Amino acid sequence: MTKTSTADRESPPVDILAANNLRREAAREILGEAVAGGDDGELYFEHRKSESLLFDNGRLKAASYDTSEGFGLRVVAGEAVGYAHSSEISQGALRRAGAAAAAAKRGYSGQLAPSPARSNRHLYTDASPLEQPDFAAKATLLAEIDAYARGLDPRVRQVSVSLAGEWQSIEILRADGAGYLDHRPLVRLSVSIVAEQDGRQESGSSGGGGRVDFSGTIDGPSWRFHADEALRRALVNLDAVPAPAGEMDVVLGAGWPGILLHEAIGHGLEGDFNRKKTSAFSGLMGKRVASPGVTVVDDGTLQDRRGSLSIDDEGTPTQCTTLIEDGILVGYMQDRQNARLMGAKATGNGRRQSYAHVPMPRMTNTIMLAGGAEREEIISSVRNGIYAVTFGGGQVDIVSGKFVFSCTEAYRIENGRLGPAIKGAMLIGNGPDALTRVKMIGNDMELDPGVGTCGKNGQGVPVGVGQPTLRIDALTVGGTAT
Numbered sequence: 001m002t003k004t005s006t007a008d009r010e011s012p013p014v015d016i017l018a019a020n021n022l023r024r025e026a027a028r029e030i031l032g033e034a035v036a037g038g039d040d041g042e043l044y045f046e047h048r049k050s051e052s053l054l055f056d057n058g059r060l061k062a063a064s065y066d067t068s069e070g071f072g073l074r075v076v077a078g079e080a081v082g083y084a085h086s087s088e089i090s091q092g093a094l095r096r097a098g099a100a101a102a103a104a105k106r107g108y109s110g111q112l113a114p115s116p117a118r119s120n121r122h123l124y125t126d127a128s129p130l131e132q133p134d135f136a137a138k139a140t141l142l143a144e145i146d147a148y149a150r151g152l153d154p155r156v157r158q159v160s161v162s163l164a165g166e167w168q169s170i171e172i173l174r175a176d177g178a179g180y181l182d183h184r185p186l187v188r189l190s191v192s193i194v195a196e197q198d199g200r201q202e203s204g205s206s207g208g209g210g211r212v213d214f215s216g217t218i219d220g221p222s223w224r225f226h227a228d229e230a231l232r233r234a235l236v237n238l239d240a241v242p243a244p245a246g247e248m249d250v251v252l253g254a255g256w257p258g259i260l261l262h263e264a265i266g267h268g269l270e271g272d273f274n275r276k277k278t279s280a281f282s283g284l285m286g287k288r289v290a291s292p293g294v295t296v297v298d299d300g301t302l303q304d305r306r307g308s309l310s311i312d313d314e315g316t317p318t319q320c321t322t323l324i325e326d327g328i329l330v331g332y333m334q335d336r337q338n339a340r341l342m343g344a345k346a347t348g349n350g351r352r353q354s355y356a357h358v359p360m361p362r363m364t365n366t367i368m369l370a371g372g373a374e375r376e377e378i379i380s381s382v383r384n385g386i387y388a389v390t391f392g393g394g395q396v397d398i399v400s401g402k403f404v405f406s407c408t409e410a411y412r413i414e415n416g417r418l419g420p421a422i423k424g425a426m427l428i429g430n431g432p433d434a435l436t437r438v439k440m441i442g443n444d445m446e447l448d449p450g451v452g453t454c455g456k457n458g459q460g461v462p463v464g465v466g467q468p469t470l471r472i473d474a475l476t477v478g479g480t481a482t
Contacts, residue, residue, distance in 0.1 A: 014126075014183060016045045016069060016171055020089040024173060027094055031073065032175040034098035039110040040076035040336055041101070042314065043173040045069075045089065046355040051130050052164040055142035063135070070355040073097040076337050077105035083358045113340060115178035119317035123301065123308045124211035126183040128167035133214065138163055141218055149193055149227040155238070156231065157201065158194040163187075165214060172315045180315035186210075186306070186462060188451060189217050191226045195234040202240070202423075204233025204409075208449035210304045233390070233409055236421045243410065243425035243479030249385035249439075250427060250475045251378055251413065255446035256390055258465030261296065262366045263396045264403040264431030267456070269298075269323045269331075270349070270361040271338035273398055280401035280432045281329060289329045290435035293371050296324040298333050300348055300364030306450040307365040307464035311348070314359055318348035324435070335361045353459040363454060365464035371441025375469045378440045380416035386425060386477060387411045387418060401431035404478075426478035434472055442469030 017024055027043055035041035047069040054062040072085040073094065082104025084097035133141070142161045149159045165187045172180040188209030194201055206229035209217055216222060252260065273279035281289060290296075300318025302308050309318050314336050323331050334342070335350030338361055351362035379387060387410060394405035405427045412419035447466035454463040 014169055014181070016047050016089065016169065022089060022091060024179070026091055028173055028175060028177065030091070030094045030098045031173060034073060034102045035075050035112060035175050037109055038075050038077045038105040038112065039340065040113045041074045041175070043094070044072045044074070044313065044352070044355055045171045046071070047169045048166065048354070049128065049130055050164070050166040052162065053138055053142055054160070054162045055146050056160045057158065058146065060139050060142065063139070071097070072355040072357070073101050074358060075101040075104045077108040077110055079341065080104040080108070081337070081358060085356045112175065113336065115174045115176055116180070116314065116316040116346070118180070119311060121301070121310050121317065123303050123310050124185055125213060127185070127213065129165045129185045129187050129213040130167055145191065145223050145227060148224065149191065149231065152227065152231050153195065153235070155195040155197050155235070156193055157196045160192040162190045163218070170313070174315070178315070180311055182310050184211060184309070185213060187212060187214050187217050189223060189226060190451070191223070191230045193227070193230040193234045195231065195238055197238045200238060202234050202237035204230045204235070204237060206230040206233065207451050210306045210450040211308060212304050236409060237423060240421040240423035242481040243386070243422040243477065244412070244481045245477060245479035247474050247476050249382045249471060249473045250477065251382060251385065251387045252467070252470045252472065253387065253389040254375070254442060254444045254467060254469045256448040256465065257388060258366065258368065258448060258467035259391055259452065260394070260403070260405055260427070261368055261467055262363060262452070262454070262463065262465045263394055264401060265296070265435060266298070266363050266366045267396065267398045268401060268431060269333060270363070271332045271334040271342060271344070272361050274332050275338050275342050278399050280399065284329050287329055288327050289432060290324050290327040291438040292327045293441050294324055294327050294435060294438050295322070295369040296366070297322050297369065298349065298363055298366045302365055302464070305365050305447065305464045306452060306462045307363065309348070309364060312350045313352045314346070314350035316346045316348045316350060318364060321347045321349070333361050333363060335359055351461050353461055357459050360457065362456060362461055363463050365447070365466065367445070367447070367466040368468065368470070370443050370445035370468045373440045373442050375442050375444055378442055378469050378471045379413060379418060381440060381471065382413045383415055385413045386422065387413050388425070388427065396431070401433070402429070403431055404428050422479070424480040428476040428478055434475065437473045437475070438470055439473050440471040444468050
């Protein structure tokens with residue numbers, strides 16, 4: 001497939017207000033009336049295009065292309081938030097939204113917070129990834145990936161390939177005249193394979209993406225890697241034996257297993273949960289919450305990464321926020337409202353799913369930094385345990401920190417050696433407690449391939465995770481071995 005450079009593309013539309021015959025001065029006047037006497041607020045405009053294709057069972061099974069736009073108007077007064085949104089971008093719709101959102105500040109008298117500092121940083125291309133290649137070329141590519149995957153091994157029974165792209169353009173206006181623009185690409189490729197042997201079927205999947213155009217995701221080496229990896233995982237699971245059960249040491253692989261860190265620990269370090277004292281980390285600032293050597297950051301500034309943003313959805317530049325340093329809790333992730341109420345600074349973590357959603361503290365790319373141990377050294381140190389390479393779904397209670405995660409690729413460790421692959425392993429524990437059980441930290445920190453989406457309060461946003469190989473002692477493993 002021929003690659004198309006950003007320079008060859010049609011320039012994407014960027015002026016949402018002009019396209020809807022709306023003057024910025026008029027919009028700011030309406031916003032100013034709505035937020036007067038409040039603490040904060042903004043107008044958030046969004047134009048979004050998205051496309052997805054699914055090739056399944058040897059045919060193009062589904063395809064969609066969607067364009068949406070709208071605005072959200074927010075008024076913040078203390079802990080109260082008034083929010084109104086509409087898919088109609090007009091002066092009349094703004095006035096109705098302003099009147100509705102202003103109800104949050106009735107009887108309240110505050111002073112508007114200063115606008116976020118401006119940033120000229122650009123972490124990704126401004127161009128839409130949807131222009132090139134065209135739809136026919138994408139459909140042909142998925143058929144090519146399907147044929148390649150089916151020809152890899154006679155045990156392949158089913159192949160599913162999906163390709164998705166998105167381009168989001170946002171503009172944020174504030175009553176004091178400040179304005180912010182961001183144009184955000186996002187792409188993802190996923191390959192799933194079902195293999196069968198002796199009447200037993202198992203699946204494996206692989207994928208990747210980020211805030212890039214399609215060229216690096218759909219070139220030959222990239223999609224062949226994901227097809228090969230999906231088959232490898234399926235074949236590994238064909239030979240897997242039932243997982244053991246009980247308390248044992250667990251080695252977590254580098255990269256995607258950081259999703260356990262994200263879910264079991266990351267949410268508990270978001271500002272709103274700590275302000276409301278509903279997090280397992282509430283009241284622990286400055287105290288030891290993890291083993292020495294454990295350093296965790298949330299970094300929204302990584303180039304082209306799925307969870308990265310040049311600015312967050314309130315206009316605040318993203319940053320690398322240290323949350324845990326050498327085992328000590330030193331920071332929380334903050335949006336503007338929670339930062340103000342907690343006497344802290346916003347960290348660029350105010351995120352929303354779309355114009356129809358209110359912003360809240362959310363993770364970007366949450367990462368545990370590397371230590372000094374070799375992967376082989378960590379595995380050889382375990383007498384009785386498992387090596388968890390990839391994870392599937394899981395559940396977390398943010399208040400208590402309790403979690404349950406399923407392993408999609410894992411191996412037995414016996415006397416320091418990797419044993420057979422195991423199937424049905426579940427990791428059960430408590431996030432804050434697990435941090436104190438980290439005994440060895442690898443020197444091989446990796447980022448995930450660019451596939452993560454995080455849910456919170458009904459909103460989903462793209463995120464990234466990363467970590468080195470870790471040894472955590474005495475976790476409960478749920479298994480099926482008898």
